[in-house]
Amino acid sequence: MTTQSTSPATLADLEQTQDFIRRHIGPNAEQTQAMLADIGAESVDDLINEIVPNDIRLTQLPNIEESKTEVKALSDLKVVASQNQVNTSYIGLGYYPTLTPNVILRNVLENPGWYTAYTPYQPEIAQGRLESLLNYQQMCIDLTGLDLASASLLDEGTAAAEAMALAKRVSKNKKSNLFFIAEDVFPQTISVVKQRADMFGFDVVIAPAADVENHDVFGALLQYPSATGEITDIRELIANVHAKKGIVAVAADIMSLVLLKSPGELGADAVIGSSQRFGVPMGYGGPHAAFFTTSDKYKRSLPGRIIGVSKDTRDNPALRMAMQTREQHIRREKANSNICTAQVLLANMAAFYAVYHGPKGLKVIAERIHRFTDILCLGTATKGLQALHANYFDTLTFNIDSEQKQAIVARALAANVNLRTDVENQLSVSLDETTTREAVSTLFDILLGEGHGLDVADLDAKIIACGHSSIPAELIRQDEILTHPVFNSYHSETEMLRYIKKLENKDLALNHSMISLGSCTMKLNATAQMIPVSWPEFANMHPFAPIDQAQGYKQMIDELGKWLVELTGYDDISMQPNSGAQGEYAGLIAIHKYHESRGDSHRNICLIPSSAHGTNPASAQMVGMKVVVVDCDKQGNVDMDDLRAKASELADNLSCIMITYPSTHGVYETTIAEICDVVHQYGGQVYLDGANMNAQVGLTSPGHIGADVSHLNLHKTFAIPHGGGGPGMGPIGVKAHLSPFLPDHPLVNITEGNEANGAVSAAPFGSAGILCISYLYCALLGKQGVTDATKYAITNANYLAKKLSQHYPILYTGDNGRVAHECIIDLRPLKAESGITEVDMAKRLMDYGFHAPTMSFPVAGTFMIEPTESESKVELDRFIEAMVSIREEVRKVESGEWSADNNPLHNAPHTLADITGEWDRAYSIAEAVFPVPAVAQDKFWPTVNRIDDVYGDRNLICSCPSVDTYKD
Known part of the structure; x- marks a missing residue:
């Protein structure tokens, strides 16, 4: 018997079929040679040597892993994911388990026809996602009771901060610099808003909601229902603020608004919140679409994007982005905000969720959640554990002593259940659409111990018999919601599938053709990289779960962070910013706090070349910096004489320069290292915009060039898809001296020693649920x-x-x-x-x-x-x-x-x-x-x-x- 041997060369050829590199890179060897012949270069390396300045070139490949096959990479990541212990979560605080309808999961979240599209700047080939976003706006308008909605913001905390900024812009109480935050607002939201207020120079008071009448404020933020679950009539509080010409923003739970009187009807000027629980997985914090609605009179101050109805040349209705299109690039430091990434993919999912269930289906879901909460409240009360509030929607809070709390938490963890426990001598339970009868029985066992003798069906019967209502009669919604035909037409899976497909067919995405958008880097979002996004180990994790339950996430984030540190040449990284705009903001905060720590708080001048990315001036003004533009020469390079003159003239107050590299003009400026030296010479820091990192990775790096901080657009260089205008991620890399000033989080400490730093996003690691995409890109x-x-x-x-x-x-x-x-x-x-x-x-x-x-x-x-x-x-x-x-x-x-x-x-x-x-x-x-x-x-x-x-x-x-x- 003979065996056929395989030579090493043949085996290597066979293994090449699994090589991901040649799948990702478009031109094959033959095409490459033909292209080089046209370009006039001998080889790719010769071409690179011509283009990238020698003084900033790296001398060896980056110190990250060797490439893996798709099978190996997914298998390894599955092992990492298995370290996550996904407990049943009742933590709440704006994040809830939800049931993503499979027709939406497969045909939207997992469909490149939806996730590879770009922002609808060319609306004629984006009518599908624009219609879905218009549905989202209509959903938000109906539920919040206000006139106008944006097409989504980054998260609830960011939306609240933007509401504060809107209040300052439009309030007629011009003499006030004080913003009021009710102490029962979600703690992560308070942290984000406080951080923004600090950068704007606003004063903030955090106190019981009723105290708002004792303060002269330009605006106030209230939570409805509160973080502890209480439903209160906030009409009088709103009227008190209005009497002083202030503006009131209300952070609202979108599911509760199906049953509750809308904040708009109660007098709110703006309503914000998260639409996550409308079918979007928690994903350890995101991505999730935040909603923002306001009165029509404030439409010119509304942050983010608005989808509007116009007409085409045939007078047929046609949709487009209204007013806010590329506002940051046009208005620059005068823009309403620096946000240029929305959460379009997730807003579309929430909109389809509302379309699929319709008003009747949503009411059934909301009433079921509320009924289970009533049952839990009645059952615990009959056994002596009385909830703190009589009026609630889905959340019960209990005041208990530390010994009792310790015993309850121990029983919860033994049952693989997480409760909210961050407040001393208190715990809360938030129910959701995934809650079942069996789950409520388990909660009784956890809260009361075994042998309580309670039966869910018996308690339900008692509630029906007594006509008990934990929602005050005056706050029960009376008006109809979601009456438009789109929310009342597609409730079978067949109809829903066809509706999703009909909209998809109207949109051009990367699955049709190249999208050659400069600065936006519309590259392959490999299917293998997308697969883990839907894995339950990643999708179903609450962002405030105990860190020991999220060891898989921790390993993935730590490894990705290590790779990004290596690829950027920095010393540390923060994964918290959940968009490029948030990354710019966080990086500039780090610079601001660094100067402040050295007694240089007066350093507030930001130099920005005229060639820089358009969001840079908008970000600079958000941290209280004054923008000074540096000229460029006729070749598009920074005018070095102008830079030296302005850096010298403004040396006493120079904070930083914001520069994009290669420049937005598409050129490797040969003076980039000198630019860094000049700014450092006069006491400034160098912020290098990471928008063009796709021309740096492996060849040079911001840290190697001499920069101090950069954000990375993971939705550009590191292959997270644009999703029709979002999601994105914008982590920031920093040199060691800026590391103490990276953002932290009030509920999940990220770095020892940074506890005093505020948050820039609502979740500790931003939109952590999509980090697996960039992780696999590198792997x-x-x-x-x-x-x-x-x-x-x-x-x-x-x-x-x-x-x-x-x-x-x-x-x-x-x-x-x-x-x-x-x-x-x-x-x-x-x-x-x-x-x-x-x-x-x-x-x-x-x-x-x-x-x-x-x-x-x-x-x-x-x-x-x-x-x-x-x-x-x-x-x-x-x-x-x-x-x-x-x-x-x-x-x-x-x-x-x-x-x-x-x-x-x-x-x-x-x-x-x-x-x-x-x-x-x-x-x-x-x-x-x-x-x-x-x-x-x-x-x-x-x-x-x-x-x-x-x-x-x-x-x-x-x-x-x-x-x-x-x-x-």
């Missing part, structure tokens, strides 16, 4: 793969720049004519010659099946293009073909063959409605909708024609339009 690629990803991001960008330079001017290049990982093409000359605008070209790209690159940022009248490393030469060539074809179309307008107002660019995008009606245009149907042969093979049809932005802003409608408007 799958390893040290070689993350470095290759950077190299190919640069290679692909230079290939695009080289090919497009034959047709469009490249606005900025380095000294050697190369670009970094993105390039800017200048469309202004075409506009001057033809009248065709950058908007026309962006809309025309939709007819070719592409999302437009970043438009008019950082330079008006341009496209900023970033292909990322994930796109193959085939897809790059398809995009190049589209751009070249569009350039030829512009020439036909320039020559007069097509008139300025009767050409396919001016009329783009084209829909089925265009070609099924009368055709009277100067170009053919084929030229309109099949401009190149590739489009005909796989046509993506926009569902609306070009949307009228001006009409939408002048006629602001941010709730669901009547169903009659859709009849045609």
